[in-house]
Amino acid sequence: MQKPDYHILVCASFRGTEAKGKCIKKDSMQLINYLEEELVDRGLNAVVSSTGCLKLCEEGPIVVVYPQGYWYGNVTGQDVVDEILDALEEGKPAEAYLL
């Protein structure tokens, strides 16, 4: 496998073995499938991982993009994911959602 250009983290709210935080209650897991589809459609070499609570629950759902280190909050749906990926393709952050 080729090493990915980007690693996108999506908060899955786990604290210990239970998903107790807020992101999952705001449908963060539905972002993962959409991200996976969009990455393929756009030909971006990236992997998506779910994470434990990233400790910014009030700003959730949280999405982080590495290696840029962009931390995004209020990633509330597909339209926001589109803006984030559009910006990534343009080599810049999606400013409106940066934390």
Ligand code: FES
């Ligand atoms: S549950 Fe996502 S930051 Fe806490």
